[in-house]
Amino acid sequence: MKRFSFFKNILLPVLAVLFLAVSVNVFRVKLGYCIERTKKETAKLRIENDYLAKKIAYARSPKKLEEYARSAELKYPEPYSIVMLEEIKAPKPKKTGWLASIFSRNPKTNI
Amino acid sequence: MNSGFKLRAKIIFYFFIAGIFAAAVRLFWLQVISHREIKTIGEKEFKKTVKEISARGRIYDSSGLTLADSIVVWDLAFMKKENQDFQSFCRIFSQVSQKPQNECLARIKKAKNYVKIDKAIEMSVYEKLSSAFKENRVNGVIFEPHQKRIYPQETGREVIGLSNEENGLTGIELVYDSRLKGAVKQKEIIKDRKGEAVFTENETQDRPPSEIYLSIDSKIQFFTEEIIKKYSLDSGADIAIGIVQEVKTGKIAALAAYPQNFINLMPIEWVYEPGSTFKTITLSAALQENAADENDSYYCENGAWKFSPKITIRDHEPEKTLKLAEVFEKSSNIGFAKIGLKLGAEKMYLYTKAFGFGSAYDLGFPGESRGILKELKNYKPIDVAVTSFGHSIAATPLQVINAYTAIASDGILLKPYVVEKIKDQEEEKTFSRTEIRRVISKETSERVKKMLLGVVDRGTGRNAAIIGYSVAGKTGTSNKIDPKTGKYVEKKNVASFCGFFPASAPEYTILVIIDNPKKYHYGGETAAPAFREIAKRIINLKNIKPDRSFDYKEAVKTSYSKNITD
Structure with a gap:
């Protein structure tokens, strides 16, 4: 009976704590590996993103655009040959009659 | 017979307890008594302090287009003492990078141990080289990452100026060097036997660099x-x-x-x-x-x-x-x-x-x-x-x-x-x-x-x-x-x-x-x-x-x- 109570009251809890500590450490190390791999992957993706941004930026450079334009045989226009349109604001809608207002959309109900 | 069995069971049980006790004592000795000593040895072996300099700050034009930016490039080096078979190294390098194999061999033959083979390798070539060396299990290969300055708009170079990885040398790069300098990041990495990182500790980082917007269109x-x-x-x-x-x-x-x-x-x-x-x-x-x-x-x-x-x-x-x-x-x-x-x-x-x-x-x-x-x-x-x-x-x-x-x-x-x-x-x-x-x-x-x-x-x-x-x-x-x-x-x-x-x-x-x-x-x-x-x-x-x-x-x-x- 005494042996059994020593095992149950002391040894088992100590073993349990030790097991828990070891499991936590193992989990911590695995998590550490996972985090470090994720960081490495993130760094790699950031570098890839930088390279893609670089490609886009180079493609939009004035030098590149001029090359594309010249290869398409485009030329710089004279200023007088460009027509600038004035911005015209859309006219306000006329007031509708009572009959039309029944069939027009109500912004509150969307009917 | 019953008493004999009971005796054997007792003996096995006590051996089992003794084993566990011995393990527990050893564990206690390692984790508590010798903790500091083992930790010091472990840190020497597996802990390294790494200093990184992040990219220099970007320079933009008046409409927000990037005039100057940094990308990561790699220098390729070879450690002769880790791999005597540098023929295969040079063959793979030459195949992937389309550079002459003779030059690579000549460089390695001249060197005692560490030798730089190529500089400023961009990502696409780096990935091909890296996987080719891994597939063929070539040892002694070192890829050293660096920051390289690029100028996507391909204009305004004199105003932007020149810089190396750490300092601005002329132009805006020099005038605003302290603002554009890459942040110094320091961290302690704990690696395993294979060199794979397990933990990162004590990570510190300077203020990140500023972004400069020029009036230049x-x-x-x-x-x-x-x-x-x-x-x-x-x-x-x-x-x-x-x-x-x-x-x-x-x-x-x-x-x-x-x-x-x-x-x-x-x-x-x-x-x-x-x-x-x-x-x-x-x-x-x-x-x-x-x-x-x-x-x-x-x-x-x-x-x-x-x-x-x-x-x-x-x-x-x-x-x-x-x-x-x-x-x-x-x-x-x-x-x-x-x-x-x-x-x-x-x-x-x-x-x-x-x-x-x-x-x-x-x-x-x-x-x-x-x-x-x-x-x-x-x-x-x-x-x-x-x-x-x-x-x-x-x-x-x-x-x-x-x-x-x-x-x-x-x-x-x-x-x-x-x-x-x-x-x-x-x-x-x-x-x-x-x-x-x-x-x-x-x-x-x-x-x-x-x-x-x-x-x-x-x-x-x-x-x-x-x-x-x-x-x-x-x-x-x-x-x-x-x-x-x-x-x-x-x-x-x-x-x-x-x-x-x-x-x-x-x-x-x-x-x-x-x-x-x-x-x-x-x-x-x-x-x-x-x-x-x-x-x-x-x-x-x-x-x-x-x-x-x-x-x-x-x-x-x-x-x-x-x-x-x-």
Whole structure:
């Protein structure tokens, strides 16, 4: 009976704590590996993103655009040959009659 | 039998307990008693302190396009002692990178152990090399990551300047080096036996670098560079400079020089005698001080005025009596010498200083020049006379364009600037229009603008005219001084044109300087057409409306008759 109570009251809890500590450490190390791999992957993706941004930026450079334009045989226009349109604001809608207002959309109900 | 079994069970049980106890004691010994010692050994073996420098800050143009950025590249090195089979290493390297295998082998054979094989390898090649070496299980391979500066817009390189991985060397990279420097990141990495990272501890990082937004418009910068290059090569010039400045704010939209010079930023460091472009300053001062009037007439001595027994002032073309506007349009040196003498030394000097000559604008660039201006106490009558038409004074291109911008902005001298905004984690600092002083009144500036219009409409600046737009400007053709003899050289000159448009509501000022053109010598022949080309591109880019009526059919006819091809 005494042996059994020593095992149950002391040894088992100590073993349990030790097991828990070891499991936590193992989990911590695995998590550490996972985090470090994720960081490495993130760094790699950031570098890839930088390279893609670089490609886009180079493609939009004035030098590149001029090359594309010249290869398409485009030329710089004279200023007088460009027509600038004035911005015209859309006219306000006329007031509708009572009959039309029944069939027009109500912004509150969307009917 | 029962007792025997019980005994054996007891013995096994006690052995089991003893084993566990022994393990527990050992665990206790390692984890508690020897903890520090083992930790120190472990740290030595598996813990490394790593220092990384992050990318330098980005530099943008006025519209947010990236002018300078950093990307990661790799240097490839080989450790001879870790792998004797460098033939396979070189074979794989040569196959993937398309570089000669012999060079790789020669380098490795010369080296004792560590040898650098290739530098600045970009990501696509790095990934192929890395996987090829892994697949073939090649040892002794080291990839060292570095930051490499790139310039996506491929323009404005001199303004941006040069830098290495750690420091800025010239230009904006140098001026704002402390802001642009990459943040130093320090961390302790615990690695396992295979070298794979397990934990990162004690990670510290400096303040991240700032982002610099320049006032430079990369599109304007690009075509300014292209146009001055074209005109420089056409005319066989030594140097060509082009500056574009926004009149309303004073910000610099383009700062270009050909040939490219990364050491000296020519538009703010190079000095020259501005010649006839300085007549605008003399005219402004004379009108403001009532020393000249539109109704005044000047006798231009038939092109040669014997100022003193030893000195004769000459004009390009012999003229007799001219009105003030004609003196300006025909750019008579004799006429202006007389105007300058009437104005007087003191006022000539004061207005020269007021327009910004003889002082630097403190843009921050180390080589920025103040120009050369004689002290007032040293002025003799001949100095007043020749300064009136832009000799005996040395100015930087920036000083000249900023003086014209002052006239365009109703007589107010503005501070030019190249940096528009500095942005970092904590704050955002913006630079905008700063008025230095009022130099001339608004009324005087209108009178000067009218005369500058006359130069382009009827005078020496006709090649700067643009159909549908009023252009105000002045040509300049100044002889160069031989540094050995100190005398003016006949066939060497600096041709220039400075002007702004549209004159009715100026938006941009442009200065073009062609130094020592071999083909065409006059400012009106070589610099004015370059001005016109730059101005036309800006008009198209910024949708500047015409301010003069024109006949479309006549315009087309004129264009085709001039064989304008672009």
